[in-house]
Amino acid sequence: MGANLIDQLKQVEDFRTKDGRRHPLWLVLLFVTMGTMNGDVGYRGWGDFVKRHSRVLIKKFGIQKHGVPSYSTIRRVVMGVEFDKLAEKFNDWAKNYVEIEESEWCALDGKSIKGANLIDQLKQVEDFRTKDGRRHPLWLVLLFVTMGTMNGYVGYRGWGDFVKRHSRVLIKKFGIQKHGVPSYSTIRRVVMGVEFDKLAEKFNDWAKNYVEIEESEWCALDGKSV
Secondary structure (H helix, E strand, O other), rough: OHHHHHHHOOOOOOOHHHOOOOOOHHHHHHHHHHHHOOOOOOHHHHHHHHHHOHHHHHHHHHOOOOOOHHHHHHHHHHHHHHHHHHHHHHHHOOOOOOOOOOOEEEEEOOOOHHHHHHHHOOOOOOOOOOOOHHOOOHHHHHHHHHHHHHOOHHHHHHHHHHHHHHHHHHHHHHOOOOOOOOOHHHHHHHHHHHHHHHHHHHHHHHHHHOOOOOOOOOOOOOOOOO
16 A cells, blocks of 8 residues: 555654755655565665656656656665664555564565574574584574565675664564674675575475475575576
């Protein structure tokens, strides 16, 4: 429900100075949400989505000045917005369409992460590291990589940025007592060393609850089948 979602996004506080607000925050966040739900993820993906559909977006939302937000505007907004507040408001809207329990997260493309179910699957992936090198459980690092990917962050640096940017809410949500969130180097080492076919198998076992995957198909970490 457009109006409902817009009302929710309008409650997210704008961190920018008044001089730096060429577009309302809710409008940029709405376009990011629309882009993600249509399969365009990451700063470039969202920028491409907005540029590609600029004519209809301008007409639909009555944009009179400055045109649609640029890639740099989108990047600055996504990097600076208070994620937990945005997630809360997005989930308030998504609950009208997706069942989200208290232990679940919902990505911007509307797919919920069933905490226990996905975590149980990831716990079955064998940890290749020595016991001395396990500052964080393997399942936790893989979960953060999955969450980052489903919210448009890809690659080692992207996943590192996601975890660092949202460290406060991740630490609180998952009760991390020691060492803080995984670092970029930890994430890189885990992703490089994990047995990919085992991870893909377990991820697909979870994703089948939400996406139809035939035997000849693969399912990407953002939940879209290939």
